Amino acid sequence: MEPDTDLRSDYPSEGFVFIVTYGRSGSTVMQSVLQAMDGYFIRGENNNALAAIFDFYEALNAAQTKNTKPNPPPHGPWYGIDEVDVDAVTRKAVDLFVSDVLKVPVGTRKAGFKEIRFHDVGVERFSHFLDFIVKFFPNTKFVFNKRDADGVSKSGWWRDVDYYDVLDMVETCDQLFDDYTRANPDICFTTKYEDFKGNPDAFRGLCAFMGEPFDEVKIKAIVDHKLKH
Incomplete structure (x- = not known):
């Protein structure tokens, strides 16, 4: 899926970065490290609201795929669906997400969320x-x-969850992360909590x-800071 490389004036000037993870992985520290970079603006979680736009x-x-006949008549079950510019209307939804959810400040170089x-x-x-994110969020x-x-x-609420369910979740997610990185090495980077805990280097x-x-x-100041949550 080819990315849209056009940057709106109210988008960050150099594109977006997303922290993809699961709960209790040290992602708030990662968010803070990126947030501390000059010109970066990284929001916290939004309950996967972006999935609704996806x-x-x-x-x-x-709907357009199911409509196999061109110019469906007014009495047809898919009347009008062929007139929808899916990418254009999705772009409007993404623009609203950026402007009203991320609320990117003027002068931001890189924006995103964890x-x-x-x-x-x-x-x-x-x-x-x-792939959808790459397509609609430039760079x-x-x-x-x-x-x-x-x-x-x-850690946290996972203590109340069956260990093997947690193990399955972590293994599944890690495999998904690895598979996507192999397919898209230039835009992916992997970190691990055990490596950066107490280790700014x-x-x-x-x-x-x-x-x-x-x-x-x-x-170092970020890594040494004790998070209350």
Whole structure:
């Protein structure tokens, strides 16, 4: 799926970055590190609201696919669907998401958000969802954040979930992340909680991937900060 490289005036000047992960993986630290980069604006989670626009996009495409006859008549079951410019109307929905959900400040170079629910769209649709993001969010990069399943299972609300369910979730997500990275190596970067916990130097690779300088003092302050949640 070819990306849309046109940048609106109210979009970040250099594109978008999305932190793709699951809960209790250290993604808030990752969000803070990216947020600290000059000209970056990274929101927190939005309950995977973007998936609704993806559903909208897929539904319209499916409706046009089901309509096999050109110019369906007024009494036809798919009357008017052939007149819909799916990409154009989806672009309007994405523009609204950027302007009213992300609320990107003027002068932002890179914007985005972190989300622990991207995989909720399902295994079969996951890569298509990320392709959709690449298509409609210009110059997108993905940061996949992982954590050892045992650590996840002992953290936060996961302690109340069956261990093997947590293990299955982590293994499934990690495989999805790896598969997408292999198919799109230039726009994907993977981090792991165990590598960067208490270790600011582990973020050198991320900074290089984003094309940004490594500020050890600033990143150390973030890594050392105790999160209350």
